[in-house]
Amino acid sequence: MKNMLSGNTLYDVAELFKNFSDSTRIRIMYCLFESERSVTEITELLNMNQSAISHQLRFLKNSKLIKNRREGKTVYYSLADDHVYNIISQGIEHVQE
Amino acid sequence: MKNMLSGNTLYDVAELFKNFSDSTRIRIMYCLFESERSVTEITELLNMNQSAISHQLRFLKNSKLIKNRREGKTVYYSLADDHVYNIISQGIEHVQE
């Protein structure tokens, strides 16, 4: 074995990649590459139902891939760290050959 | 925009990551890190039903993440290229903090 993995690491890896396996979630994270955005902005950018976006934002937040801050009525979401950027960038490179 | 993506690139990225979003598929690919393996070997390593393994192998093969060669009755599977290794390695690093 080239390196030692604890018993459930690969399950955690699958859980991690589940976040990136849906186009809505990928598109949400991608539109946060540039800057933080409010729920309304994301909803309009993706041209989707506000509820659908909120559900996916919660999903990504639970996985600690995005974070948020409230400013009055508005909640702004942003990427949690560089990993998200790096993983998606690598995915983009792969599909573009 | 930091760089230009064609309209459906992000959908393709989601499709790519779908391959990595299931623990059976991750475990199959991970056990090919070391060397190529036959279907029977993979089935025994993962301690799963042969049919389940074959279905997932087809899935991964269709996505061109693994390739195979036949030697008599036996079919050996191996990783298609470094991308697979790199993507999973990055996932492992992320979950191990």
Add this chain to the structure above:
DNA sequence: TGAACATATGAGCATCTGTTCATATGTATT
């Protein structure tokens, strides 16, 4: 050719997932 072994495939099923709809919660303004 027939038997044995290795792998692949299709149907069926239970579970999971992503969305919508209706509504609740939180905040600011009047």
Add this chain to the structure above:
DNA sequence: AATACATATGAACAGATGCTCATATGTTCA
């Protein structure tokens, strides 16, 4: 307090997913 705006949440439903079972296909060897 009442209203308006922004976001979150729960229930319900349709479609997708991963597995098992039975069986088909491919290969070797007697």
